Amino acid sequence: MSQSTLTPPESATPTSGGGTSVDLRGLAGRAARQGGLIVVIIALVAGFGIARPFFLDPTNLMNVLLQAAVVGILALGQTYVLLTGGIDLSIGSTVAVTAVSAGLFAQQVPAPLAILLAIGVGALCGLANGLLITVTGITPFIVTLGTMSIYAGLALIIAGGQAVYGIPVAFENALAGGVAGIPIPVFLFVVLTVVSALVLKYTIFGEYLIAIGGNSEVARLAGIRVGQHTATAYVVAGAAAGLCGAILTARLGAADPTLGADLLLTAIAATVMGGTKLAGGQGSMAGAAFGAIIIATLTAGLTSLNVQAFYQQVAVGAAIILALLVDQVARSRKA
Amino acid sequence: MSEAVSQAVSEPAEEPARGSTGSGTHRVPALEVRDLSKSFPGVKALEGVGFAAYAGEVHTLLGENGAGKSTLLKTVFGVQRPDSGEILVDGKPVSFTEPSDAMAVGIAMVHQELSLVSEVTAIQNLVLGRERRRLGVIDWREARRRATAALERLRFDAPIDVPVSRLSVAQQQLVELARAISTDARIIIMDEPTASLTSAESERLFEVIEDLRSAGTAVIYVSHRLKEVLDLSDRVTALRDGCLVGTKRRSEIASEDDLVQMMVGRELAALGVSGSGAEPGEEGLRVEGVSVPGVVDDVSFAVRRGEVVGLAGMVGAGRTELARAVIGADRRSSGEVYVQGERVRIKRPGDAIAAGIALLTEDRKHQGLALDMTTASNVTLMDPPGRGGLLSRRRQKAVATEALKPLNTKMQVDKPVRTLSGGNQQKVVLARWLRTESNVFIFDEPTRGIDVGAKGEIHAIMRGLADAGKAVLMISSDLPEVLAMSDRVLVMRRGRVVAELDRDEATEESVVRHAAAE
Incomplete structure (x- = not known):
C-alpha cells in the first residue's frame, strides 16, 4: 500500500521521532506520521514473528487484516465525523441494528440487495443523528449518546431479544468469502481507505468538512452550508457502520444484537492513533486505517503469545496513550 | 537608512528622564532583558535584543508586525523560553517556565488576543x-x-x-x-490594550496608566497608535525584523514621523489617504429598515459606488450587529437589502456572497480564518477551484498565489495560516474576499491591531476598491481613520443611525458628539 500521496497535507506534521529516517523517507515522504505508523506495524509484526514464527504465516497475517477491516471501516466513518469537530458515539449500536437488519433482509431478498439495505439502514441512523445535531443544536456527544442507547434497544427489539440465525449461505459468501485469497472485507477496507483519503484531499466535500471542523463560523460566513455538510458526515459514518454490520453477520453466520460498545471504542482509538484531532479540523484516513491495523496486530499477537484477554486490554490502552505521547513529543520538538 | 536612528541610540540601560523617584544615579531597572534570542523553525524571531524598564516608567516597544514584539513579550512573561539571553527582575536573573513564574515575581500582562x-x-x-x-x-x-x-x-x-x-x-x-x-504587579505589560477601545475608554486607560506610573509601576506598552505612544511614553524601544533598533527618550522624539522612522527605517506617507474627490456613482448598497431585536433599530442607509462610507460609533452601538444582519449571519426581524438598485433576498451568508456583498469580519482568528488549514484553502474557502465536486489542489494553489500577489506579500500558500504573522493573516482574509469580485465591501475594523505600514496598504486597497466602482462601508473605531478615509460618515448610537455627515461636516468633535450624545 503506498499511501503517501493520499495523505492530506493537514495531517502531514512531519515527525522526526518514532522511526528510522530511511524508512520514513522511503515510505511516506511528507506524510511522515503515516510512515511512523507503518514502522510501528512492521516492528510489531516482526516482534511477534520472532516470538512465534507461525505469526508470519500469510494466512495468519491475512486473518489479522480481516480483524482490522471491520474496526477500520468503522474508524474511517468516524473520521468524517471527527473532522467536523463532532463525534458519533452511536456507530457501535448502529452496527448492532444493521447486523440484525442484514440478517433479516438476507432471509427475504438476494444477498446484494440485503447488503445495500443494511447500509441504507445505517445511513438512516446516521441521518437521524445528523439532523438532530444540526437542527436542534444539541452537542453531538449528547445526541449520539442518546441514539447509542436508542439504537442498541432497537437492535434487541427487532431481533426479538436474541441472535438471528438462518443466514443464507449466499449472503455469507457475498461478504465473508474471498477473491484471489483476499477476504472481501479486507478488499473493501483497502478500497474505502483509498477512496476516503482521496475524498478528503481532492473533493470539495472533504475540504468543507475540514473547514467546518477548523472554524465553523468562518465556514458559515464563507457561505458554506455547515448543517448540510455536517449531517452528511454522520450519514457517511452510519453507512460505514451499516457495511460493518452486514460483514459481521456474514462472518458470524448469525446476527448478534448485542454488538457494539467494544467496536465503538476501538474505532475511536484507531482514529485518534492515526492523528485525527478530537477537536476537529485535522485528520487522516490512512492514519485511521493504520491505527486499526496496529490494534488488530497487537491483539492477535498477544493472543498468539497466550496473553490473557484482560492483559490485552491493558496493552491496547497503553498503546493508544503511547502513540499520542510520541506524537506530542515529536510535535513539541518541532515547534 | 537607519543611520540617524542608530546614532541616536542611547545606552539601553540609561535612566529615564521622567518619573525618576529613585535617589542614586544607578537605579536598578525593574525589568531588564539582555541579549535575548529566539528562533522558530525557519525564522529568527529575536536576535540579541535588550532593553530595560524602570519603576515609574512607561516604556513603549515599537515595531511593525513581525518585528518580534510579541515574541519578546511572550518570553518576558514566561509563555515561551528564549534560546539564549537573560531576563533580570530587580537586577536578579530569573528563568520562567510558565506565566505563573512571571506572575510570582510581580509581572502581569494584558494580552492582545483576549485571554479570558x-x-x-x-x-x-x-x-x-x-x-x-x-x-x-x-x-x-x-x-x-x-x-x-x-x-x-x-x-x-x-x-x-x-x-x-x-x-x-x-x-x-x-x-x-x-x-x-x-x-x-510591579511590572505590567500591555500588548495593544487600546486596539478595541473607543477613544473615551482609551482615555480612562491612560489615566490608569498615569496612576500606575506615579505609583512606581513599570509599564511596558505596545501600541500601533503613534499619538498614544507620544502621549504616554517615557522611553521608546524599537525593534525591526527581530533586531534591536534602539531606545530613545521621549525628549529625543519630535513627532510621529520620528517614531515611524525608528520602526520602519524609512519615511512613510502620513495617514493622508484622502477621499478620491471623484463623483460617486449610482447606488451600490441600500439597506432599508433593518432591525435586530435589542441591538439594531430600524436602520436605513445607502452607499454609492465609488464611495467609502465610514460607520462610526461607540463600541456596542450596534455597528457589527448591523453588518452581520445585512449579510444574513444573524437573523434580522425586519429590513430589506438592495444591491445596485435590485432587491436581494438574504437569509444566510451564502446569499449575501451570491448577491455580491463581502463582509470582512473584525475578529480574524475567530471569524476570519480556519487556522489549521493552509493559506490556499483559506483564500479559496467559498469556492474551491475544481469541477463536479472534485478539488484541484494545483489550481487552488495557483488561484491563492494569484489572489495574494496584489497584496504585496510573500508567503508559501501550502502552509497552515496559523504560522503566519497577524498582518499576513489579515492579508489572507483580504485576498479571499477581494477575489469574490463583490460589488459591495463591508470592512469591520479593518486595521485593528496592525502596524502603520500594513494599515496604509489596507487603506489604499479600500480606496482602490472604491475607485474601481465598488461600494465600500467601513466600520471603524479609529476616529482619525474614519475621518481620513470616508467620503461620508454615518454615526450609530444605541442601534440607530443618528447622523450622516458629509466630508466637510465630519470632524472629530462632530462625530464624537453624535456618537455619545444622549
Missing part, C-alpha cells in the same frame, strides 16, 4: 488563579470586592455577573486590563 475564560463572569475572570480562600472555599465576597474596585478604576459600566462572552470585545478588554491592574 468566556463562559464565566468578569469577577471569576478577575480572580482566576488568585482566588483567596476562607475555610478552604473561595471567598467570593472578597473576590467581588477586589473585582469591583479594579473595574471601578476603569469606570467599567457593564454587568459583572454575566459570562464575559456576552460582553462586547471592548468590555472584555477592560476586564482583561482590570485583571492586570488588580494583581498589584
Whole structure:
C-alpha cells in the first residue's frame, strides 16, 4: 500500500521521532506520521514473528487484516465525523441494528440487495443523528449518546431479544468469502481507505468538512452550508457502520444484537492513533486505517503469545496513550 | 537608512528622564532583558535584543508586525523560553517556565488576543488563579470586592455577573486590563490594550496608566497608535525584523514621523489617504429598515459606488450587529437589502456572497480564518477551484498565489495560516474576499491591531476598491481613520443611525458628539 500521496497535507506534521529516517523517507515522504505508523506495524509484526514464527504465516497475517477491516471501516466513518469537530458515539449500536437488519433482509431478498439495505439502514441512523445535531443544536456527544442507547434497544427489539440465525449461505459468501485469497472485507477496507483519503484531499466535500471542523463560523460566513455538510458526515459514518454490520453477520453466520460498545471504542482509538484531532479540523484516513491495523496486530499477537484477554486490554490502552505521547513529543520538538 | 536612528541610540540601560523617584544615579531597572534570542523553525524571531524598564516608567516597544514584539513579550512573561539571553527582575536573573513564574515575581500582562475564560463572569475572570480562600472555599465576597474596585478604576459600566462572552470585545478588554491592574504587579505589560477601545475608554486607560506610573509601576506598552505612544511614553524601544533598533527618550522624539522612522527605517506617507474627490456613482448598497431585536433599530442607509462610507460609533452601538444582519449571519426581524438598485433576498451568508456583498469580519482568528488549514484553502474557502465536486489542489494553489500577489506579500500558500504573522493573516482574509469580485465591501475594523505600514496598504486597497466602482462601508473605531478615509460618515448610537455627515461636516468633535450624545 503506498499511501503517501493520499495523505492530506493537514495531517502531514512531519515527525522526526518514532522511526528510522530511511524508512520514513522511503515510505511516506511528507506524510511522515503515516510512515511512523507503518514502522510501528512492521516492528510489531516482526516482534511477534520472532516470538512465534507461525505469526508470519500469510494466512495468519491475512486473518489479522480481516480483524482490522471491520474496526477500520468503522474508524474511517468516524473520521468524517471527527473532522467536523463532532463525534458519533452511536456507530457501535448502529452496527448492532444493521447486523440484525442484514440478517433479516438476507432471509427475504438476494444477498446484494440485503447488503445495500443494511447500509441504507445505517445511513438512516446516521441521518437521524445528523439532523438532530444540526437542527436542534444539541452537542453531538449528547445526541449520539442518546441514539447509542436508542439504537442498541432497537437492535434487541427487532431481533426479538436474541441472535438471528438462518443466514443464507449466499449472503455469507457475498461478504465473508474471498477473491484471489483476499477476504472481501479486507478488499473493501483497502478500497474505502483509498477512496476516503482521496475524498478528503481532492473533493470539495472533504475540504468543507475540514473547514467546518477548523472554524465553523468562518465556514458559515464563507457561505458554506455547515448543517448540510455536517449531517452528511454522520450519514457517511452510519453507512460505514451499516457495511460493518452486514460483514459481521456474514462472518458470524448469525446476527448478534448485542454488538457494539467494544467496536465503538476501538474505532475511536484507531482514529485518534492515526492523528485525527478530537477537536476537529485535522485528520487522516490512512492514519485511521493504520491505527486499526496496529490494534488488530497487537491483539492477535498477544493472543498468539497466550496473553490473557484482560492483559490485552491493558496493552491496547497503553498503546493508544503511547502513540499520542510520541506524537506530542515529536510535535513539541518541532515547534 | 537607519543611520540617524542608530546614532541616536542611547545606552539601553540609561535612566529615564521622567518619573525618576529613585535617589542614586544607578537605579536598578525593574525589568531588564539582555541579549535575548529566539528562533522558530525557519525564522529568527529575536536576535540579541535588550532593553530595560524602570519603576515609574512607561516604556513603549515599537515595531511593525513581525518585528518580534510579541515574541519578546511572550518570553518576558514566561509563555515561551528564549534560546539564549537573560531576563533580570530587580537586577536578579530569573528563568520562567510558565506565566505563573512571571506572575510570582510581580509581572502581569494584558494580552492582545483576549485571554479570558468566556463562559464565566468578569469577577471569576478577575480572580482566576488568585482566588483567596476562607475555610478552604473561595471567598467570593472578597473576590467581588477586589473585582469591583479594579473595574471601578476603569469606570467599567457593564454587568459583572454575566459570562464575559456576552460582553462586547471592548468590555472584555477592560476586564482583561482590570485583571492586570488588580494583581498589584510591579511590572505590567500591555500588548495593544487600546486596539478595541473607543477613544473615551482609551482615555480612562491612560489615566490608569498615569496612576500606575506615579505609583512606581513599570509599564511596558505596545501600541500601533503613534499619538498614544507620544502621549504616554517615557522611553521608546524599537525593534525591526527581530533586531534591536534602539531606545530613545521621549525628549529625543519630535513627532510621529520620528517614531515611524525608528520602526520602519524609512519615511512613510502620513495617514493622508484622502477621499478620491471623484463623483460617486449610482447606488451600490441600500439597506432599508433593518432591525435586530435589542441591538439594531430600524436602520436605513445607502452607499454609492465609488464611495467609502465610514460607520462610526461607540463600541456596542450596534455597528457589527448591523453588518452581520445585512449579510444574513444573524437573523434580522425586519429590513430589506438592495444591491445596485435590485432587491436581494438574504437569509444566510451564502446569499449575501451570491448577491455580491463581502463582509470582512473584525475578529480574524475567530471569524476570519480556519487556522489549521493552509493559506490556499483559506483564500479559496467559498469556492474551491475544481469541477463536479472534485478539488484541484494545483489550481487552488495557483488561484491563492494569484489572489495574494496584489497584496504585496510573500508567503508559501501550502502552509497552515496559523504560522503566519497577524498582518499576513489579515492579508489572507483580504485576498479571499477581494477575489469574490463583490460589488459591495463591508470592512469591520479593518486595521485593528496592525502596524502603520500594513494599515496604509489596507487603506489604499479600500480606496482602490472604491475607485474601481465598488461600494465600500467601513466600520471603524479609529476616529482619525474614519475621518481620513470616508467620503461620508454615518454615526450609530444605541442601534440607530443618528447622523450622516458629509466630508466637510465630519470632524472629530462632530462625530464624537453624535456618537455619545444622549
